[in-house]
Amino acid sequence: MSVFGDYKKEIMDAAHNERIRLALSRAIKQYRANVDKTLKAFPQTIKLAEEVRGIKERAIGNMEKLAEQACRAIEANHGQAYIARTADDALNIIGGLVGSGKLIVKAKSMTSEEIGLREHLEEKGNEVYETDLGEFIVQKLGSRPMHILAPAVHVPKEDVAKLLSEITGEDLPADVEVLVATARKLLREKFFKADIGISGSNVVAAETGSLFLIENEGNIRLATGAPPVHIALVGMEKLVPSLADAWKVAEVTWRYANYTIPPYISVVSGPSCTGDIEKVITYGAHGPREFHVIFLDGGRTELAKHPGLRQLLYCLRCGGCLYECPVFGVTAGHFGDKYFAGIGAVWAAMISGDKEKAAALAYTCLTCGRCKVRCPMAIDVPEMVVELRKMLAAGG
Amino acid sequence: MNKKTKLIPPGLVYIADNITSKQNLLGAPKGSGARWAKDLNLPKEAETVFFAGCGYQYSASLESLMSIIRKLDKSPVGAGLPMGVASFTKRMGFDPAQLYRRLAAKDGDAAQPLLDAVKVLKGLGVEFGYLAEDEPCCGGILHYTGLEEDFAQNAQNLYKTLKSHGVKKIIGIVPSCTYTLAELIPKHVPGYDIEVKHFLQVVLEGIKSRELRFPREAKVIYHDPCQLARYLGLIDEPRRILKAIKGIELVEPDWTFGEWATCCGGGGGFEVVFPELSQILAVNRVKELLETGADIIVSHCPGCILQLEEGLKALKIKNVEVLDLAQVVAMAMGV
Numbered sequence: 001m002s003v004f005g006d007y008k009k010e011i012m013d014a015a016h017n018e019r020i021r022l023a024l025s026r027a028i029k030q031y032r033a034n035v036d037k038t039l040k041a042f043p044q045t046i047k048l049a050e051e052v053r054g055i056k057e058r059a060i061g062n063m064e065k066l067a068e069q070a071c072r073a074i075e076a077n078h079g080q081a082y083i084a085r086t087a088d089d090a091l092n093i094i095g096g097l098v099g100s101g102k103l104i105v106k107a108k109s110m111t112s113e114e115i116g117l118r119e120h121l122e123e124k125g126n127e128v129y130e131t132d133l134g135e136f137i138v139q140k141l142g143s144r145p146m147h148i149l150a151p152a153v154h155v156p157k158e159d160v161a162k163l164l165s166e167i168t169g170e171d172l173p174a175d176v177e178v179l180v181a182t183a184r185k186l187l188r189e190k191f192f193k194a195d196i197g198i199s200g201s202n203v204v205a206a207e208t209g210s211l212f213l214i215e216n217e218g219n220i221r222l223a224t225g226a227p228p229v230h231i232a233l234v235g236m237e238k239l240v241p242s243l244a245d246a247w248k249v250a251e252v253t254w255r256y257a258n259y260t261i262p263p264y265i266s267v268v269s270g271p272s273c274t275g276d277i278e279k280v281i282t283y284g285a286h287g288p289r290e291f292h293v294i295f296l297d298g299g300r301t302e303l304a305k306h307p308g309l310r311q312l313l314y315c316l317r318c319g320g321c322l323y324e325c326p327v328f329g330v331t332a333g334h335f336g337d338k339y340f341a342g343i344g345a346v347w348a349a350m351i352s353g354d355k356e357k358a359a360a361l362a363y364t365c366l367t368c369g370r371c372k373v374r375c376p377m378a379i380d381v382p383e384m385v386v387e388l389r390k391m392l393a394a395g396g
Numbered sequence: 397m398n399k400k401t402k403l404i405p406p407g408l409v410y411i412a413d414n415i416t417s418k419q420n421l422l423g424a425p426k427g428s429g430a431r432w433a434k435d436l437n438l439p440k441e442a443e444t445v446f447f448a449g450c451g452y453q454y455s456a457s458l459e460s461l462m463s464i465i466r467k468l469d470k471s472p473v474g475a476g477l478p479m480g481v482a483s484f485t486k487r488m489g490f491d492p493a494q495l496y497r498r499l500a501a502k503d504g505d506a507a508q509p510l511l512d513a514v515k516v517l518k519g520l521g522v523e524f525g526y527l528a529e530d531e532p533c534c535g536g537i538l539h540y541t542g543l544e545e546d547f548a549q550n551a552q553n554l555y556k557t558l559k560s561h562g563v564k565k566i567i568g569i570v571p572s573c574t575y576t577l578a579e580l581i582p583k584h585v586p587g588y589d590i591e592v593k594h595f596l597q598v599v600l601e602g603i604k605s606r607e608l609r610f611p612r613e614a615k616v617i618y619h620d621p622c623q624l625a626r627y628l629g630l631i632d633e634p635r636r637i638l639k640a641i642k643g644i645e646l647v648e649p650d651w652t653f654g655e656w657a658t659c660c661g662g663g664g665g666f667e668v669v670f671p672e673l674s675q676i677l678a679v680n681r682v683k684e685l686l687e688t689g690a691d692i693i694v695s696h697c698p699g700c701i702l703q704l705e706e707g708l709k710a711l712k713i714k715n716v717e718v719l720d721l722a723q724v725v726a727m728a729m730g731v
Contacts, residue, residue, distance in 0.1 A: 327673070329680070330680065356403065363408070367622075368659035369622055370622075373655045389542025393544075
């Protein structure tokens with residue numbers, strides 16, 4: 001069957017799957033109520049989002065310089081920094097740092113999904129644990145993320161209970177609190193036994209080489225704090241000039257991801273160190289001894305030159321648009337590739353190079369425009385999708 | 397049609413071909429969409445013209461075509477023809493133009509919103525003409541399909557046609573056509589000087605001091621078409637009109653109205669590429685709307701009207717009616 005035929009079968013199976021629809025209808029309702037409450041409590045976020053759009057517009061035009069600046073800053077902080085031009089370059093750099101036979105704890109990162117990092121490291125003979133609960137569920141199901149922030153958004157609690165019961169050999173109820181406690185128990189020791197922790201980053205301040213990590217669960221603090229080595233993979237579009245800019249980007253991101261304030265915002269700029277014994281600075285105190293940051297281009301600098309499509313890089317990955325997409329509402333991430341829905345079609349065209357898949361996704365977008373209404377960066381997804389269709393119609 | 401179209405779903409290529417060759421979505425004989433207005437004696441040369449658009453003019457035919465496409469899409473035959481309206485029509489000897497001729501009689505009823513819109517405009521004292529069989533297709537679908545060169549060519553031809561009839565101002569009614577005429581076409585026509593207004597804007601100006609009464613008491617919910625609400629920004633206008641009509645109680649769904657309205661699932665040719673999914677989305681939208689207990693769903697787009705009716709049919713709901721806003725206004729004006 002053709003790429004389109006396979007894809008159409010996949011989304012139609014999803015559209016007929018009552019479990020997916022049940023899980024999504026609960027999630028969408030909850031998301032809208034939460035974000036509504038959040039924006040009412042912090043109405044200044046809307047104005048801040050406009051300011052952040054300006055910050056992103058300028059930063060995207062200057063990604064290359066910001067990446068170089070961030071690399072210098074990270075190295076000044078006694079970390080190592082790299083610019084990977086392609087996904088393969090990134091895999092080779094990280095693969096070289098990791099080697100084989102290692103235990104790895106991973107924070108959720110869409111950029112690592114984008115390049116297939118977990119699979120690559122597993123193939124090299126490493127044991128990799130996804131530690132974000134949703135991502136852990138998806139990994140154990142042998143599935144793939146179906147939302148950029150809530151990877152298991154398509155799995156209702158009853159199915160999670162079944163999965164964790166199989167893993168633990170216990171008969172667990174479909175009680176969210178019990179399920180969360182079970183995951184905690186399962187992953188606890190892995191954080192402290194792990195050789196390496198891997199994360200992404202929500203936004204990076206180039207002037208200091210500081211990575212901002214926003215989270216609720218506490219898994220990122222453990223994954224990036226407990227093991228002796230921290231490796232971070234970051235798309236170049238996450239770079240902004242200053243710490244003050246980064247803070248603004250972070251604040252808008254979590255508000256539109258429906259949080260008033262997340263329990264944890266970590267800012268990591270280098271390996272841990274101490275000067276407490278005779279003022280001799282020694283790297284590798286309680287946190288990691290090694291800190292590696294890989295900035296991924298992967299088509300981003302090329303995309304930044306395209307007048308109609310560069311707005312893709314303004315995306316903060318808050319995930320709000322997905323909850324507003326009527327097609328996503330019945331198919332979840334099956335309407336997607338590495339990234340989802342209309343905006344995911346543009347990512348697919350850029351990063352996968354699979355024109356047929358990109359076309360299948362591009363023509364699945366209704367161009368209804370509700371995603372644009374939600375987007376804090378006012379990214380015009382229908383406009384981008386039509387732009388992409390023009391490119392595809394002209395032969396790609 | 398350029399050659400490099402293998403990445404475009406054939407269903408859309410088929411529609412695009414119809415536009416470029418026949419100046420309508422369906423591939424019906426050129427100009428045949430004008431029959432609804434044959435007894436109205438609207439002048440063909442006028443500074444202001446009413447732009448009827450394919451959607452309403454051919455809606456009965458589109459409805460029948462869609463029902464065939466939907467059945468096909470669900471059947472084993474359809475599974476092997478994932479996007480192939482065009483290839484299907486070839487292989488099965490199916491000819492939409494012939495279907496169109498068979499259904500010609502039915503089109504009169506389906507054009508009711510157009511007839512009502514004309515009555516409303518006349519009733520409000522608006523002077524306008526109608527280009528009838530010379531009305532060009534706006535070509536919007538060409539743009540949304542990604543065939544920008546074809547769209548640009550169509551836009552330039554359209555402008556010439558309008559100018560040759562002395563048109564200075566258009567009153568559009570189909571949301572997508574109106575947006576295309578107002579925003580997309582000017583990008584390809586240097587010096588484009590046609591003023592474009594939507595029917596609702598004209599109505600709202602006209603009804604100010606009029607007594608409007610619906611023939612019965614009704615709980616009405618309004619479904620915002622995407623192109624009307626989010627593209628043209630006409631969100632308050634339809635509501636102000638509905639609220640001005642005595643006998644109508646306007647209700648809104650939870651969250652999904654105005655700029656947050658849920659698409660009916662019939663956007664930009666989607667229904668031709670994903671007919672079954674399109675139907676699922678129509679059902680979902682109807683469910684959202686009916687949670688309010690409304691007994692009439694009002695919308696103002698031929699695509700939405702078809703989809704909402706399809707949704708009701710799939711849910712086997714018989715006591716809820718779908719009406720076009722033009723019909724509602726005509727009833728309330730008693731014209």
